[in-house]
Amino acid sequence: MYKHVQVSQSLYTSTVERALLFRNCSAEFINQIGMRVREEFFLPGETVMEQGNAIDQIYIVSYGSLVEVFVNIDGSEEFISKLEAESMFGEVAVLCRIPQPYTVRVVDLCKVLRIDKQSILNIMHIYFADGRQVLDNLLKFSKDAKLNKLESDIVFMISEQEVELSLKVNNAAYQGKTSHLKSLIKSGADPNRADYDGRTPMHLAALRGHEDIVQFLLQEGADVDVEDRFGNTPLLEAVKGCHTTVIKILRTVGGHLTGKNAGCLLHQAVLAGNSEVVRALLDNGIDPNYSDHNRQTALHIAASEGLVMIVQILLEYGADIHAIDRWGKTPVQESIQFGSNALKNIMKDAVMQTSKRLETPELQNVEDESTPVYEKSTADEKQELETCKSFLVNDEQMKRRCTIFPHPPWTAPGDGKRGVVTWVPDTVGELLDFASKYFGYKYNFVLNPNGGEIICTDHIRDSERVYVLYE
Structure with a gap:
């Protein structure tokens, strides 16, 4: 043979x-x-x-x-x-x-x-x-003159083969089938051929963290900064998956987080409470002060959600505590309204550090480029700083509202689902007295939505629902 x-x-x-x-x-x-x-x-x-x-x-x-x-x-x-x-x-x-x-x-x-x-x-x-x-x-x-009539069919056959090939290559990259991918590319497959969503083999290998395939694709001339139709780059995909080694490989060869989705992804990671992805995004060049259509930054979101660890990470990477959203609120104000004491203390320290930088003349006059230079604050910045300080000093005196219901939701009768909105008083006794007068019963306990007893009105957040019991 x-x-x-x-x-x-x-x-x-x-x-x-x-x-x-x-x-x-x-x-x-x-x-x-x-x-x-x-x-x-x-x-x-x-x-x-x-x-x-x-x-x-x-x-x-x-x-x-x-x-x-x-x-x-x-x-x-x-x-x-x-x-x-x-x-x-x-x-x-x-x-x-x-x-x-x-x-x-x-x-x-x-x-x-x-x-x-x-x-x-x-x-x-x-x-x-x-x-x-x-x-x-x-x-x-x-x-063959008749072949001219078949030209569109032949062109379609060629495009059909290319689509099929692209799917095979991308599938091999996604599944981590290195030997199969190598044979496909050796047979003439284009390592930069994108699928219907603009995803290349490099996107999928980075997403799944296949280090050997990423290295091989780089050797074959794959584009490291190509964007899919959603604006994702291979480095951004690797960051989303927290694949540390792939991130290092792509950054070494000049990969960037230039995708239009990068800032949105930071906000999504904050909302999900995923501190690992937040740090990975910031490590790889995402602007910590990216703002959405409401001009809210990641720090606004983290502060309003009471996410202490993520607030610390964002501050570490230079998030602006004075950023103002479309409603005129800053992250500091969000933390005062919604945050815990631990979060308020973190923001208070950040405000004080900013205050020291703005008030230190030596730093204002530094001209050496090797030393960080802090620009002299404008009148607006100083006003914002004073406002933040006043919030921090007087946060115990801030008025908060709550809605009082006469029955917990798990026992409320048909006519007991209507509540009353009132300012949160200084003590639980005052809140019980108000509820007793309003609803006509002598109440003895205050519960939060999870059924926990509230023994101090400091534990009631603004706009929170509370439930009173007389048993």
């Missing part, structure tokens, strides 16, 4: 590579064709193919001559072309999946090389780039 393959390669390869259909194809592809062709002889006058028949062979003329004729309805024939050495026939019918357009007859004794339809289609399927080249050559070199 091995000797037969060697003989086939030496005898037929040169004939195959001279055929116009296989021009500019790779040596490996030509060898695969050469190993599968079989020689056949035809005598003068024989009909090799008949017009209108289904064809399952492609022929290359080695020597001799044949003619192509078109048979009309009345039986008359029109001469189409003469086929001599290195000419081909049957390729249009096989590759375009149509009936044979012409009858082919032998003029002089000839030898042809033939390859069956399934073999050539299998080889073209494996060697993707060569398969596209074959179809391009079919359009470029065919003298």
Whole structure:
């Protein structure tokens, strides 16, 4: 068998590579064709193919001559072309999946090389780039006038193959199938080919944290900063997955978090309470002061949600405590209204540190570029600072509202679901007295929405619901 393959390669390869259909194809592809062709002889006058028949062979003329004729309805024939050495026939019918357009007859004794339809289609399927080249050559070199009508079908076949190939490459990158991915790219797949969402193999490998595939794609010239249609870069995908090694690899080769989604992703990570992703995003260049359509920054959100750890991380990366949202509120004010004592203390320290920087003349006059320079505050900044200080000093005196209900939601009758809004008094006793007078019962306990007893009104947040009991 091995000797037969060697003989086939030496005898037929040169004939195959001279055929116009296989021009500019790779040596490996030509060898695969050469190993599968079989020689056949035809005598003068024989009909090799008949017009209108289904064809399952492609022929290359080695020597001799044949003619192509078109048979009309009345039986008359029109001469189409003469086929001599290195000419081909049957390729249009096989590759375009149509009936044979012409009858082919032998003029002089000839030898042809033939390859069956399934073999050539299998080889073209494996060697993707060569398969596209074959179809391009079919359009470029065919003298068949009818082929012009099939041009759109051939172009569609090419695009269909490219889409299928892109899906295979992306799937291999996503699944971490390194050897399969290498074989696909070796066969001509484009490492930068994107799918319908603009995702490249690099996006998917970074998302899944496949370090070896990321390295291989870089060696193959994959684009490290390409964005998908959602604005995600490979580095951004790696950051979302917290894949530390992949992040380092991509940053080393110049990857950036330039996606339009990066700022939104920071806000989403804050809302989810995912401190690991928040730190990873900030580590890789996301602006800690990115603001949304309401001009809210990540620090606004973290403060309003009482997320102490994330507030600390954001402050560490330079988040602005004086940023003003569309309602005129700063992160400091959010922390006072919604935060715990621990959060208020953190924000108080941040305000005091800002105050010291603004009030230190030595820092205002520094001109050395190697030392951080703090710009002199404007009148607005000073006013904002004083406002923040007053909030921090007098936060115990801030008025808060609560809604009192006469029954907990798990025991409330039909007429007991209506509550009353009031300012939070200084003591629980005052709150119980107010509820007793309003609802007409003597109440003894105050509960939060989770059923916990409230023993100090400092534990009631602004706009919180509370429930009174008389048992």
